Amino acid sequence: MTAAHTAKAYRKLGANPYRPWPARITSITQLTATEKLFELRLIDEHVREEFSFTAGQFVELSIFGIGEAPISISSAPSKQGFIELCIRQTGTVTNAIHRMRCGDVVGIRGPFGRGFPFEEMENHDVLLVAGGLGIAPLKSLINHVHDERHAFGKVTILLGARNPAELLFRQEFDMWKHRQDFDLMMTVDQPDDSWDGEVGLVTRLFDRVDIDPDNTYGAICGPPVMYPFVVEEMRKKHLDVDRIYVSVERRMKCGIGMCGHCAVGHQYTCIEGPVFSYWEAINLREAI
Amino acid sequence: MIYKIIEKWALEDLFEGLRANYDEVVGPQPSKGHGGPALVFDKLTNFNDLRLDYDTTILPPKKYFLNPDERILRFNRSTGDVFDTEPVQISRAIFGMHPCDINALLLLDQIFLGDYVDPYYQAARKSTFIIGTSCMPSPGHICNAFGSDEVHRGFDLFLTDLGDRYFLSCATVPAAELVDKYLDAREPVAADISDFQARTRQFKAAFKYLPQMDQLPLLYGAKYEDEDLWNQIGDDCLSCGACSMVCPVCHCFDVRDKLDANGETGLRHRVWDSCNFSEFAEVAHDYNFRPTHTSRVRYRFFHKFVGNFTRNGKMLCVGCSRCNRACKVGITPARVIRALQEDANANVGAETPDSADTVSAKKDCA
Numbered sequence: 011m012t013a014a015h016t017a018k019a020y021r022k023l024g025a026n027p028y029r030p031w032p033a034r035i036t037s038i039t040q041l042t043a044t045e046k047l048f049e050l051r052l053i054d055e056h057v058r059e060e061f062s063f064t065a066g067q068f069v070e071l072s073i074f075g076i077g078e079a080p081i082s083i084s085s086a087p088s089k090q091g092f093i094e095l096c097i098r099q100t101g102t103v104t105n106a107i108h109r110m111r112c113g114d115v116v117g118i119r120g121p122f123g124r125g126f127p128f129e130e131m132e133n134h135d136v137l138l139v140a141g142g143l144g145i146a147p148l149k150s151l152i153n154h155v156h157d158e159r160h161a162f163g164k165v166t167i168l169l170g171a172r173n174p175a176e177l178l179f180r181q182e183f184d185m186w187k188h189r190q191d192f193d194l195m196m197t198v199d200q201p202d203d204s205w206d207g208e209v210g211l212v213t214r215l216f217d218r219v220d221i222d223p224d225n226t227y228g229a230i231c232g233p234p235v236m237y238p239f240v241v242e243e244m245r246k247k248h249l250d251v252d253r254i255y256v257s258v259e260r261r262m263k264c265g266i267g268m269c270g271h272c273a274v275g276h277q278y279t280c281i282e283g284p285v286f287s288y289w290e291a292i293n294l295r296e297a298i
Numbered sequence: 299m300i301y302k303i304i305e306k307w308a309l310e311d312l313f314e315g316l317r318a319n320y321d322e323v324v325g326p327q328p329s330k331g332h333g334g335p336a337l338v339f340d341k342l343t344n345f346n347d348l349r350l351d352y353d354t355t356i357l358p359p360k361k362y363f364l365n366p367d368e369r370i371l372r373f374n375r376s377t378g379d380v381f382d383t384e385p386v387q388i389s390r391a392i393f394g395m396h397p398c399d400i401n402a403l404l405l406l407d408q409i410f411l412g413d414y415v416d417p418y419y420q421a422a423r424k425s426t427f428i429i430g431t432s433c434m435p436s437p438g439h440i441c442n443a444f445g446s447d448e449v450h451r452g453f454d455l456f457l458t459d460l461g462d463r464y465f466l467s468c469a470t471v472p473a474a475e476l477v478d479k480y481l482d483a484r485e486p487v488a489a490d491i492s493d494f495q496a497r498t499r500q501f502k503a504a505f506k507y508l509p510q511m512d513q514l515p516l517l518y519g520a521k522y523e524d525e526d527l528w529n530q531i532g533d534d535c536l537s538c539g540a541c542s543m544v545c546p547v548c549h550c551f552d553v554r555d556k557l558d559a560n561g562e563t564g565l566r567h568r569v570w571d572s573c574n575f576s577e578f579a580e581v582a583h584d585y586n587f588r589p590t591h592t593s594r595v596r597y598r599f600f601h602k603f604v605g606n607f608t609r610n611g612k613m614l615c616v617g618c619s620r621c622n623r624a625c626k627v628g629i630t631p632a633r634v635i636r637a638l639q640e641d642a643n644a645n646v647g648a649e650t651p652d653s654a655d656t657v658s659a660k661k662d663c664a
Contacts, residue, residue, distance in 0.1 A: 017413040025382070026417040028370045028566070032378035053378075074373040074380075075557045075564050100582045115378030261581050263553050266414035270550030270573060273601060276608035295522060295600065296587060 013267065013281050016121060019060040027266045030072040030117025031057045036092065038112055041178050045143070046108060047084065048095045052118060063087055065150035066125030066257060066285040070265050071095065071103060072117025073110075079103035080262040080272075082146050082284070083121065086153030093118075096146040096178065122265035123284050126151050126255055131227045135163040137219065137249070139240050141170045141212050141232030145178045147257045147284070148231040159191060166193040166219060170212030170232070173200040212236070216243040223248035230288075231257045237298050241288055254288040258297055300474055302466040302483035303490050309464070312429075313345045315480030316391040319472075320427060324362065325393035326352045342393065350394050350457075353436040354620055358399050358546035359392050363406065363422045364570070370418070371566035375557070383565075385421030394431045397449035398441045398616040402546035403428075404452045408610050409549060418568075427472060430456040432497070435505050440617035440632055443509040447501075447617075460493045509635045515604045517638045522596070531637055532595030534627035539572030541598075541621040541629070547614045548572070573598050599634045 020027050037049035052058045068082040079101060085094035099108045107116060128151070136155060140148040155162050167186075171177040177198060186194050195215045197208035208215060212232075228244045230237060237256055244254055260272035260279040272279035275294030277286075291297045304312075316323045327347040329338045337355045339362075342348055365386075372381040403423075410419040430453040441447040449456070454473040458465040466483060468474045477483050486494075521527055542548040552571040557564040571578065574594050579587040588594045602614040615631050622630045 013413045017415075020414075026370075027414045028568075029380055029382055030371075032380065034378075072373075074375045074378070075555050075561075077555050078553060098582070104582075117373075117378065117380060259581055260587070261579060264551070267412065268409055268414070268416060268549070268551070269553070269571070270601070271552075271571075271578060273573075273597075273605060275600075276605040278609075295519075296597075 012124060013122070015062075017266075023056060023060055027119070028264070030070065030078075030119045031061075032115050033093075033118040035110060035112050035114050035116065038110075041096065042176050044100075045096060045098045045178060048097060048107065049085075049092050050095065050116065050118065051092050053115070058091055061093075061121070063093075063121035064125035064128060065154045066147055066255075067121040067123050067150075068147070068262070068265075068280075068284060069093070069095070069118050069120035069122065070262070071097075071107065072119065073103050073106040074117060076102050076106045078117075078119070078263070080122075080260075080265065080280070082150070082257070084146050084149040084153075086150060086157050088154065088157040096143075096149065098143055120265060122262070122280050124282060126229055126285050128154060132158075132161045133163065135165070135222060135226040137166045137168075137221055137226055137228045137244070139168045139170075139212060139228070139230045139232070141236045141240075142172065142176070143178070144230075144232030144236070144257070145169065146231075148229060149179065151229060156192075163225065164193065164221075165191065166221065167195070168212055168215045168219070169194070169196045170215075170236075171196075171198050173198050174202055174205045211239070213239050213243050216247070219243075219247065221247050221249070223250075226253070228254040229256075230254065234259070234298065237288075237291075251292070252287045252289040255285055256288055256291050256298070257284045258286060258291065259284070300468040300477075301486050302468065302477055302481075303463055303486050304466060304477075304481050304483045305463050308481055308483075309350075310345045311480050311482075312476070313342070313348065313393065315476050316393065316427070316429075318480075319476065320389045320391040322388060322390045323393055324359075324390060326350070326355050329356070339392070348393060350431050351459075352394070353433070353439075354396075354618060354623075356620070356623075357544055358402060358618065358620065359395055360399075360402065360406070360546050360549075362390060362392065362426060363403065363419055364410075364549060364551075365418065365568075366570045368418050368568040369565045370553075370568045372563070373555075373566065374563050376562055382417075385418045387421065387425060389425045389427070390422075391427040391429065393429050395428055395453070396433045396618070397430060398439075398446045398618040399546050400428065400430050400449045400452045401441075401444075401446035402616045402618070405547050405606075405610075405612055405614060405616070406549055407452075408612070428453045428455075432456075432458040432501070434501060436619070437506070438619035438622045438630075438632075439505075440507065440509050440619070442502075442505045442617065443511050443635070444613055444615055444617050447505075458494060458497065460490065460497055463490075465490060465494050507632075509632050510639045511635065512639070514635065514638060515607050518600060518604045521638055522600070527637055528592050528596045531629060531634060532590075532592035535574065535591040535595045535629055536626060537574050537576055537591045537594065538626070539574045540624040540626075542572035542574060543570060544620040544624045546616060546618055546620070547602075550578075573601070595629060599631070602631070603634075 032053045033050040039047040070078045071081045081095045084096040262272040262280040263269040265280045267281040274297040325348045326337045369383045410416040454470045456467040550571045606614040
């Protein structure tokens with residue numbers, strides 16, 4: 011899915027690209043003290059049919075009267091009819107949705123941007139690394155790999171958080187630990203009494219990672235400071251920089267390549283990103 | 299393209315023809331508010347207000363295509379109902395756009411009429427009749443550096459001043475019809491073309507300064523991290539954003555919701571923005587990707603000279619000089635280009651012993 015795809019869907023629906031589609035909140039899950047997972051359903055049936063996305067793409071979330079904010083989709087493309095957004099309470103829009111309840115209506119525009127190159131990744135091993143809220147965009151890819159498990163080789167997932175209370179989707183991932191078809195490792199910086207797992211930064215987990223560099227794709231999402239360190243670990247495992255994908259955070263306002271807010275180097279995060287190969291990212295001024 | 303010749307006095311007939319066919323005719327004229335020598339594009343009711351021999355205006359005609367405050371959406375908070383606002387359908391003729399401003403529109407077309415189409419820009423573009431006019435360079439005009447001193451499309455009608463008459467280029471059917479109906483135009487003869495060529499030579503010779511554009515995008519990239527260079531240029535920046543407002547190609551915008559007094563319904567607005575404003579690149583948790591004014595100045599010119607050039611093949615500057623006049627601290631495209639072209643080692647002659655050392659030292663490094 012690309013800009014051309016979403017543009018075409020908007021044309022087909024006869025809508026101008028600034029128009030958000032009404033979507034109802036169908037479920038809210040409190041994940042941590044500051045993050046909730048919102049499940050949304052686009053109200054209009056035709057819109058729902060046209061709305062298709064790939065892991066790594068984002069939507070513009072409208073809270074009418076407050077404004078818009080870009081939020082990455084956390085659910086898998088295979089989950090039809092609903093999208094999930096993992097949202098941290100941090101700005102005016104995100105604070106507003108945190109005050110909303112099931113049944114309330116918000117606006118959704120999109121999907122926008124370029125997601126992970128899942129077609130290229132298929133039939134290969136994948137190494138997925140997330141730190142903190144970086145799990146929000148990566149969760150879509152993890153869910154996609156989960157739903158299409160047969161299409162991927164070995165799957166290694168590394169998750170890091172500041173402390174156990176901030177580890178997103180912990181319950182879900184605790185169950186995955188017992189699965190044979192995923193190699194899942196979690197670590198926290200500051201353990202508490204509930205934690206009996208690894209302690210330290212996510213890079214620590216790489217000691218136990220064993221990959222075939224010629225057959226593996228890497229994907230990283232997390233705070234900007236994390237990228238160089240994780241990439242260095244991946245490089246030590248001989249992964250090429252153009253096979254490592256990162257998701258970049260910017261203030262996408264329009265999502266359609268016009269408002270200029272999300273420019274990185276010579277590209278727009280909302281059109282050519284937010285997912286870039288690491289090679290692309292280091293060649294974009296100020297991207298990483 | 300059809301070429302015609304009209305006498306100068308026939309211009310008023312053209313103006314009356316436009317008045318008869320369009321809701322509004324706008325053109326460069328003395329500013330009513332300022333009273334001073336500054337010219338502005340504004341509604342023309344009297345032909346004698348029109349100044350076709352102008353050097354520049356405060357704001358470019360961009361304001362007619364990108365409203366400084368466009369209402370892009372009407373909404374109802376509680377029901378979630380959303381209504382598109384209809385683009386304003388006023389037919390307008392712009393009388394007297396310079397080649398730089400027409401070229402600027404062609405650049406904006408690339409941005410607003412791509413995969414995604416901005417309906418407001420598109421509507422304005424479709425309902426606007428453009429009459430271009432030739433000009434003579436004033437000090438500070440560097441359109442020659444960007445190839446925007448000439449324009450070959452993007453207008454309906456273009457007038458080239460040949461002293462006592464105009465050389466007309468009709469590019470569209472409405473233009474040809476207008477000329478047919480309201481003007482007593484004749485076919486150009488050899489003498490007209492000869493005068494046109496002489497006028498072009500005179501125009502090209504009038505440029506006193508041509509910025510050195512060689513390898514500019516590459517140099518920008520290579521000197522991007524040169525802190526001294528960027529501090530020298532950007533340190534004085536006031537982050538006022540005036541340069542963006544008066545720029546014919548700066549198009550960044552912000553999106554804001556405004557509630558009506560009933561607290562239920564409201565409008566979403568699209569307003570002009572500038573990458574020189576401090577919060578432009580701010581994301582969640584108040585993290586700012588360009589926190590200093592120097593970093594914002596560096597980015598703004600990067601987007602103009604490298605970003606769009608790499609992405610769309612064109613630099614986002616037409617050399618119109620409006621920002622030169624608007625900037626209170628003298629940060630101009632020409633200055634940035636000069637600084638980038640400056641060679642720290644250029645004054646070291648090839649034959650001096652010092653330079654020989656430098657060359658060999660460089661070789662050692664390589």
